[in-house]
Amino acid sequence: MAYASCTDEMEATSFLIMNKAMAPNRGLRCQPMSVAFTDRGQNLIPGFRLIVPTGCTVVHAAGGDDLGVSHSILISAPFSAVIPTRAILTTTAGDDLNGWVIALRSGVLGQVSQEAFGAVPKWSMSWDPFLREAVDTLGALYDADLIDAACADAFADVISAHIVLRYGHCAGAAEPDTPLTRQMLTRIQVFIHEHIAENIRVEQLAVLVHMSASNFAHVFKAATGNPPHLYVTLERVKFARTMLCEETLPLVEVGARAGFQTQQHFTDVFHRYTGVTPRAFRLAHRNVGS
CATH class of the missing domain: 1.10.10.60 (Homeodomain-like)
Known part of the structure; x- marks a missing residue:
């Protein structure tokens, strides 16, 4: 999936399903992974794609950012990734490509959300069960040819809002005894999901919200009902x-x-x-x- 740049000139988002009757340059479109590799993103509006591989498919995304820094990431289930539209996708899976790529136009969002969307990391990979569930549902509707414009726009709205709220926030530093806010918890959850295969220490999580390890453990349990380790x-x-x-x-x-x-x-x-x-x-x- 990909997201377009946020500009005032954009009209309300419409959804584009890859079929024979619809033009390739409108709003949000859903592509099976195999179609996305054939397309190479050449007809997509500038912005971002959400890559959601399934099964054993491993996607290699490579390209640069606005500062000229090169990026290269490997994406495999159950992870998903947000990458620029023009990033090059490759795989070692040959013709056995499973998953979805979605291109999203930001005009579906209100102005405040559009501004927040600019803070979404452009080369980020995360385990996000909600996104994968939404994409699985979208894919099933696509396969059954059950998506109309209203349904497509609804998915665009939900997916956009979720990514903005979960990843696009700009949270400030916390005072030593400040209870954890929703934004702080989101930052901690994102870190855990991105580093789930690694040894995650309480001290690492505490640094994310500018707290000592002991104070963090106390307020984290108060907020979630579980100590950080559990x-x-x-x-x-x-x-x-x-x-x-x-x-x-x-x-x-x-x-x-x-x-x-x-x-x-x-x-x-x-x-x-x-x-x-x-x-x-x-x-x-x-x-x-x-």
């Missing part, structure tokens, strides 16, 4: 559940991507908080899907 563990389990639903990744890789040090540790923690082992969870999900 919260991160539950996010790892949630992340692993998302990957297990993809069906294709080996269990050992799922555990590693979710930040568990060993396969046994992954199995023990996953069972503790879900009541089943990772293998049993995957088999149950397959049975439900069939």
Whole structure:
């Protein structure tokens, strides 16, 4: 998916589905990954794309930013990424390309949101369950040929607002004893999702909101109901559940991507908080899907 630059001249967003009857330069459009690779973004309005690979598809996005700095990122499920429209997409998957690319025109937003949208990181990758769920629904409607202009604009509105509110904020520094605000919690959640495979320390999270580790642990538990360590563990389990639903990744890789040090540790923690082992969870999900 891609997002266009925010200008006063833009009219209200309309949605473009890649079909034979519609022009390629209006509003928001949804493309299967294979179509996006063929298109190469040459007909897209300037702006950004949201890349949402599924299955085993790994997308390499490369290009520069407005300051001339080169960027190169690898995107694979269950992550998604916001990249400039003109970034070059490549993959090692050959013709087996699964996922979605969405180009979004910002005129669907109000002026305040348009200004906030400018603060969205242009080369960012995150695990965002809401976005993936929205895109899965959008893809299912696309496949069934059930999207009209009103439906498309509704998706544009929801996706735009979500990204602006979650990633486009400009939060200030916190005083030592300030309770965590929603913006602070969002900043912490984004950091955890971006570094879920790594060892995340309380001190790292505290720095994000300009607090000491001890004060942060206290206010974080007051805000979420869980201490930071348990919260991160539950996010790892949630992340692993998302990957297990993809069906294709080996269990050992799922555990590693979710930040568990060993396969046994992954199995023990996953069972503790879900009541089943990772293998049993995957088999149950397959049975439900069939």
